[in-house]
Amino acid sequence: MHANVLKPVLIIGGSGVVGAQGAHALRRLHPDLPIAIAGRDLARAEAVAAQVGNAQGVRVDLQRADLGLGEDTRFSAVVLFVKDDTLNSLKYAQRHGLPYISTSSGSFEIAPEVARHLRHPAAAPILLASHWLAGAATLPVLHFAQDFRRLDTIRIAALLDEQDMGGPAAAADYERLTSAAAAQILEHGRWRWVRDAAAASRFLSVDGTQVEAAAYSPMDVVTLAAATDAHSIRLDLALGETASRRRGEAFSTEIVIELEGERRDGAWVRSRHELVHPQGQAPITALGIALGIERLLGLAGGAAVAPGLYTPDGLIDPAYHLQRLAEFGVRIERKPDLVLAEPIAA
Known part of the structure; x- marks a missing residue:
């Protein structure tokens, strides 16, 4: 799958310190991939989007089931650089069949995400990437x-x-x-x-x-x-x-x-x-999430990933990651x- 045929990757928290670096890392890996920088502050999101290039800023509201984006807006993946206590972002990804990356949950916090997958196993590929960096x-x-x-x-x-x-x-x-x-x-x-x-x-x-x-x-x-x-x-x-x-x-x-x-x-x-x-730490974290995005979308390492529950080691070759x-x-x-x-x- 080529980057230029994909809808934008929605990066929630993309205007934050680490999220912005994640967007820049993804841009370095895939110059033509559309990106949507999402945050509560639209002006800040648009400023980061302008720096990243081929990107747009959007406002999100994690308290809403549609994230404040409407159900007709289309993306290719949903990436979280913040903790979503509502899981509305995951529900949104599952409804639309979008790859989803979680980055902020401790090992003692993943039960809600796992339960969502078990209830809807064919809805979307979910990458639990809440590992150190x-x-x-x-x-x-x-x-x-x-x-x-x-x-x-x-x-x-x-x-x-x-x-x-x-x-x-x-x-x-x-x-x-x-x-x-x-x-x-x-x-x-x-x-x-x-x-x-x-x-x-x-x-x-x-x-x-x-x-x-x-x-x-x-x-x-x-x-x-x-x-x-x-x-x-x-x-x-x-x-x-x-x-x-x-x-x-x-x-x-x-x-x-x-x-x-x-x-x-x-x-x-x-x-x-x-x-x-x-x-x-920010550049390493940013790269790790960017590698997860490209693998889920089939931009590196194989075809786009099928629905399922994954950790980075199940998708990304360790030698490639180290390189x-x-x-x-x-x-x-x-x-x-x-x-x-x-x-x-x-």
Whole structure:
């Protein structure tokens, strides 16, 4: 399917900090794809649309079943960069048979979306992309995991600079996801919900500084548990000062991935990969959502996606994702593997 035959992609929250970058990332990937920038403030949406090009600004009202757009307006997909507590955006997408991407739900919040799909399984393809930076940790983990014959432990640590919170929507997501519920982890094969001292952890930033962190529950842990046979999986998040800012530079964003298990040559090892973007979290999130849009619409990686319920790893090839991350400015570094003296306990 060619971009120039599609109706506009409706990006709700597209005039916000991350949503606007998402629109620009999509434009970079697909110069001819029509885009509709949707928000509550029409003037702001139109200003972003003018910057993106081949785009229009529209006003949306998530309290209305038709989103304030009318039932005759036509789009090719619906993308959320804000939390829609009404699910009117999902209902709208299902009524019109449009691909839908959700980006702001913790693992403990997806039941309403899942229930909508179960009730209407043939209505639309739904991509649950509420992973850390829209899959920026999960998809690389699955790529790096190919070096292992058996993967036992997955540890993801994310350092978000305190100056890199983004706009009000991102700040609201962070507050909700870190305070509303305990964090979900997989520990020695058992699911646990942890908070306070049980959730606390530490990890090394990319410059070797020890950082205090806590378990966090976007969709990464449950997705990786379904995709691998690892017995222990957790994602820890720290809000603080990134290594670049400690050097006196602008903030960046850091993702550290540590995998333990039996390498394909039979050695028991711990691997460490570091992913850093010098402009913070927004460009990575924007790219992740843009890759989801292009895959759902059949603009890359295969034909347009059939109705169903998906996570990014079920649609996007990890190697392709990693390639795009590098093209969009992510520095990816693998540290030497640490060979372990004893096999890891099952």
